Amino acid sequence: MTGLFCFRCGPKSVAFGDLCPDCGLPLSFTKTGALEGKGPGIWRFSSFLPEARPLSLGEGNTPLIPSLRLGEELGVDLWFKLEGANPTGSFKDRGAAVMVAVLREKGGKALADDSSGNAGASLAAYCARAGIPSLIFVPAYASGPKVNQIKAYGARLVPVSGPRQAATQALLETISKDPQIHYASHNHSPYFLAGLRTLAYELFLDLSEKSPDHLVVPLGGGGLFLGLFYGFSELLALQKLSKMPKIHIVQPEACAPIVKAFLSGKAEPDEVVPSETVAEGTRIPKPARGAEVLWALGRCQGKALTVSEEEIIQAQGELAQKEGVYVEPTSALALAGLKRLASAGEIKEGERVVLPLTGSGLKAGGGRC
Ligand SMILES: [Zn+2]
Incomplete structure (x- = not known):
């Protein structure tokens, strides 16, 4: 399948506009290409992307670095993808x-x-x-x-x-x-979501054509999670992978519509009334792609969990002080979530885990995604 589709209704054709003409949910894009392309950053994956002249500020090709301390403490093979290295400081x-x-x-x-x-x-x-x-x-x-x-x-x-x-x-x-x-x-x-899929292709190449066992990501609107889900799904369809990585999502207790729906077995999130959180990028009371996220979580065997404000702030400090990586608080949700998943036995000793660290700490404070 190539082109626009609604996860609920199937392939769709629209000239302009982002929503499914039948059910009103946001559309997604898929195209299966070849990983051997040339071009700067994400544009080397242009055979997976919609037809367009590349527009580049040098996005993509972000560093994947191994953890030197936290992975050992948690007993997992831990890696960080430094998305704060993108041109404007975020994924x-x-x-x-x-x-x-x-x-x-x-x-x-x-x-x-x-x-x-x-x-x-x-x-x-x-x-x-x-x-x-x-x-x-x-x-x-x-x-x-x-x-x-x-x-x-x-x-x-x-x-x-x-x-x-x-x-x-x-x-x-x-x-x-x-x-x-x-x-x-x-x-x-x-098309925005299509660009986020490049993170999956890049990780696959960074890891010598292997996928991690687990990824743990912060969830606000759901784009990062769905980009990884669709990207790895396409690699699976190309038979580059033998199994899907488990992609887990983390929300702050202050605003957790997807976790609430996931835990109660609902197919769609209800709107929540958020309270203040340092993880400003995840303060979205009813994500437009919420139903799609819940559907995809089931397909990649991901868990959904919340963490407290204290856990987020502690994780942000640990990334800076134990690894030398300064992220904004929203990005630290991933480490806070990983710690919970590891202690609950959801991630086993020695398994390979990637945390996409979504944004630079230099951007912290004020504003919301
Ligand atoms: Zn639809």
């Missing part, structure tokens, strides 16, 4: 590069998204690179290094009073009045 660059490249090809004159976090910064950077104006709708209260980064790339920042949802509403109203502005949604776009 979102993989998605934004592909999404902006595709929308440029489709003739998008201006792109808009609602994010005061890593996704907004990434979209603003790639729009600047492509010479396309960008509009980023943010809650009026948003501030901090990520908002400053968005502004620095020349994006038009549109502050909206009221709750987070008001920014999305204002964006949709603006787009409905101006057909020149295209909604470049990091949570809905199948």
Whole structure:
């Protein structure tokens, strides 16, 4: 299968737009290519990506480094994929590069998204690179290094009073009045998700054409998890892998709609009322791809678990002090989750575990994905 599909309804064809015309859920993209391609960073996997002229700031090709202390403490073969080394400091660059490249090809004159976090910064950077104006709708209260980064790339920042949802509403109203502005949604776009799949191909090559036994990832909108799931699924279909890695997801206790649904056996998450958390990138009360995440978790035998604020802060400190890796608190969810999984016996001694460390600690503070 190649092209757009809805995990629930099957293959779909839409010219513009990100949602399934039948059920309204966000679409995904699949294309099975060859791993031997050439090109910079993620674009060496262009045979797996939608047709588009590459747009690059050097995203991808991030370092995979072995743990020197924490792995031994936990009794596992632990590796870190340093996604903070991407051009804007987070894994979102993989998605934004592909999404902006595709929308440029489709003739998008201006792109808009609602994010005061890593996704907004990434979209603003790639729009600047492509010479396309960008509009980023943010809650009026948003501030901090990520908002400053968005502004620095020349994006038009549109502050909206009221709750987070008001920014999305204002964006949709603006787009409905101006057909020149295209909604470049990091949570809905199948092309953004397509770019995130490159993380799986890269890990497979980094590990000498093997997959890890487990990956543990923070979960907000679900893009990182689904990118890994679809990427490894395609390698399985190509018979490059003999089995799927188990991909586990971690949410903060303060905002855990997917974990709640997973533990109660539901196919869709209910909206939760989040409380404050240092893991700002995961503060999403009802992820648009929630049902797709729950479906995929079952297929890769992943677990879903929560961790406390104290565990997140402790894990962030341990990564910096025991490994020399400075991540933002959202990224530290992965280590906090791994510690719980290892002590519960879900990950066995000596098994190979990869933690994608999603964003640089230099970006911490303020803003939300
Ligand atoms: Zn559908």
